[in-house]
Amino acid sequence: MDFPLSLNPHSPIPLHQQLYEELRRSILTGRLLPQHRLPSSRSLAKLLGISRTTVTQSYDRLLSEGYLETIQGSGTYVCSQLPDELLHSAPVQPGDRPSQSPIRLSSYGDYLAQTSFQLQPEPDQPICFRYGRPAFDRFPLPVWRRLLSRHSRSLDWMDYATDMQGYRPLREAIAQYVGRARAVQCTPEQVVITNGTQQALDLMMRLLITPGDTIAIEDPGYLSAQRIFLSHGAKLLPIPVDEAGLQVETLTKPIAYPVRLVYITPSHQFPTGATLSLPRRLELLAWAEQQQSMILEDDYDSEYRYGDRPIPALQGLSQSYAVIYIGTFSKVLFPSLRIGYLVLPHSLVSITAQAKWLSDRHLPLLDQRVLTDFILEGHLESHIRKMRSFYDQNRQALVQALRIHFGEQITILGDKAGMHLMVRLQTHWSDAELVQRAEQVGVGIMLAQPHYLTPADRHELIFGYSELETAQIQIGIARLAQALYPNF
Structure with missing residues (x-):
C-alpha cells in the first residue's frame, strides 16, 4: 500500500470495522x-500484522456495497x-447532515404536529383501578382455541376478502344479536365491520364532517x-351531563351555528355512568330530525346492567335515519380482537364500505369467522x-x-351499569396530589379531568373494577381512604 492505514488494536471497534472505514474513507x-488495485487479502494481512480473515471481512463488505470490484x-x-460526486466528497460525520426544508403537512398533519397529545398514563400499582379492560383470565379461551383450530384447517381465509362491508355471516350474526339484545332495528345489509370503535368514528368524520362543522359532545366525554x-377540523360544542345524561335542552336553545352531529353514549355515559332518560331520548331524536342533524350512538358496554332492565338502544327508538349505531367487542371479549361495527342508514x-376498503381493505378473515361461530353457537x-x-x-x-371508608366525603355516580363508576370527592387535595398519595400506598387511580374540555381540579376519580x-378492591379502597383522609 502506498499510503498508511491507522488501526488501533486497543479500540472497542473491531479491527475489520476499522479497516473497512479506513478503506472506504x-x-x-x-x-x-477508481481502478486502483488493492493488495491481496494475504499480503495486506501480513503488512498490517492482522489476520487474513479480518481483511477478507472488510473486502467483502466493500465489495457488497459497490466500493470494490x-x-x-x-x-x-x-x-x-463510483459517482463523481462521491469520489471527492468529505466523509459524512454524525451531526453534519445538511439542513433540509420542513416537510409541508396537511391540515390533519398540522393538527397532530401542534397537538402532540400523549396517551393518558395508566397507573402501574399493585392494586390498580384502571378501566376499559375486561377480566382476561375469565375469557373462555378453550372455546376460542377450538373454533380457531376449526377454521385454521382450510386455506381460503388467507386470501383477500371480497365483501367490503365485512364477512357476510358475521354481519348476519351481529344483526341478530343487536336486534335481540339491544333492540336495534337493522338488517345485515346495514352492518359494516370496522377495526374497532376508533376506526368507526374516523370513517364517520371523513364522510360527514367538513372542517369547521360543529359536533355536540358530552362534557365530560370520551x-x-x-x-x-x-x-x-370540527368545532366541539360541549353539552353538560347530569344524572339523567346529556342535557338535551342545551341543544334546543338558539345557537349561532348549526350542529352537524351529536356524539353520545346514552346507555352508560362515559365517564359519569349516567343513563339518558327516555324523555330526553325522545327529545333528542325529535331535535335531530327537525334540525336534520345526525346522532352517533356509541354503545360501548351496555351489555352490563345490574338490577335495572336493559335499556334499548337509541337507534331502535328512531323513526327516521338520524342515528348511526357503533358497537364493539373490545369490552365483552378482548381489545386485541379489534372488531367493531357500524349500523348505518x-x-x-x-x-362507508368504500371508505373502509380504502382505509385498510379488510379485517382478518380468520378472526371474523371465529367470532361468527362464537356468536351463533351461543358462547x-x-x-x-x-x-x-x-x-x-x-x-x-x-x-x-x-x-364504609369514605362515608359522606364522596358521591358515587354511574354504579348501575358497565365496568366502572365515577366518584366525586370532597377534599382539599389537588388532582395531582390525589394520584400521588394513592401511589404512595400502592393504589393506582385515574382522574376524570382529562375527559373534560375545560381544565380544573374537579376531584373526580374513575374506578374500574373489572380486572x-x-x-383487592376492599384492600385498595381501605388504603386509599387512609392516604386521603388519615383522620377520618
Whole structure:
C-alpha cells in the first residue's frame, strides 16, 4: 500500500470495522482512485500484522456495497463506477447532515404536529383501578382455541376478502344479536365491520364532517372521540351531563351555528355512568330530525346492567335515519380482537364500505369467522351472563367499601351499569396530589379531568373494577381512604 492505514488494536471497534472505514474513507476522499488495485487479502494481512480473515471481512463488505470490484485472475480494484460526486466528497460525520426544508403537512398533519397529545398514563400499582379492560383470565379461551383450530384447517381465509362491508355471516350474526339484545332495528345489509370503535368514528368524520362543522359532545366525554373530531377540523360544542345524561335542552336553545352531529353514549355515559332518560331520548331524536342533524350512538358496554332492565338502544327508538349505531367487542371479549361495527342508514352503507376498503381493505378473515361461530353457537351471550355476575359482585364490593371508608366525603355516580363508576370527592387535595398519595400506598387511580374540555381540579376519580378480585378492591379502597383522609 502506498499510503498508511491507522488501526488501533486497543479500540472497542473491531479491527475489520476499522479497516473497512479506513478503506472506504480513502476511496471517498480520492486517496484511492477508481481502478486502483488493492493488495491481496494475504499480503495486506501480513503488512498490517492482522489476520487474513479480518481483511477478507472488510473486502467483502466493500465489495457488497459497490466500493470494490474483482476482476477474475487479476485482483481486487476500486470500483470504476463510483459517482463523481462521491469520489471527492468529505466523509459524512454524525451531526453534519445538511439542513433540509420542513416537510409541508396537511391540515390533519398540522393538527397532530401542534397537538402532540400523549396517551393518558395508566397507573402501574399493585392494586390498580384502571378501566376499559375486561377480566382476561375469565375469557373462555378453550372455546376460542377450538373454533380457531376449526377454521385454521382450510386455506381460503388467507386470501383477500371480497365483501367490503365485512364477512357476510358475521354481519348476519351481529344483526341478530343487536336486534335481540339491544333492540336495534337493522338488517345485515346495514352492518359494516370496522377495526374497532376508533376506526368507526374516523370513517364517520371523513364522510360527514367538513372542517369547521360543529359536533355536540358530552362534557365530560370520551377523550379519544374528542381527539378524532378535532383532528378532522370540527368545532366541539360541549353539552353538560347530569344524572339523567346529556342535557338535551342545551341543544334546543338558539345557537349561532348549526350542529352537524351529536356524539353520545346514552346507555352508560362515559365517564359519569349516567343513563339518558327516555324523555330526553325522545327529545333528542325529535331535535335531530327537525334540525336534520345526525346522532352517533356509541354503545360501548351496555351489555352490563345490574338490577335495572336493559335499556334499548337509541337507534331502535328512531323513526327516521338520524342515528348511526357503533358497537364493539373490545369490552365483552378482548381489545386485541379489534372488531367493531357500524349500523348505518341504507343511504350511507355503500360509501362507508368504500371508505373502509380504502382505509385498510379488510379485517382478518380468520378472526371474523371465529367470532361468527362464537356468536351463533351461543358462547357470546353465555360469556356475557357469567361476566355480568362477576362484575356485579365486584361493583357491589366497590360501592360498599367506598361507603364504609369514605362515608359522606364522596358521591358515587354511574354504579348501575358497565365496568366502572365515577366518584366525586370532597377534599382539599389537588388532582395531582390525589394520584400521588394513592401511589404512595400502592393504589393506582385515574382522574376524570382529562375527559373534560375545560381544565380544573374537579376531584373526580374513575374506578374500574373489572380486572380485580373482591379482596383487592376492599384492600385498595381501605388504603386509599387512609392516604386521603388519615383522620377520618
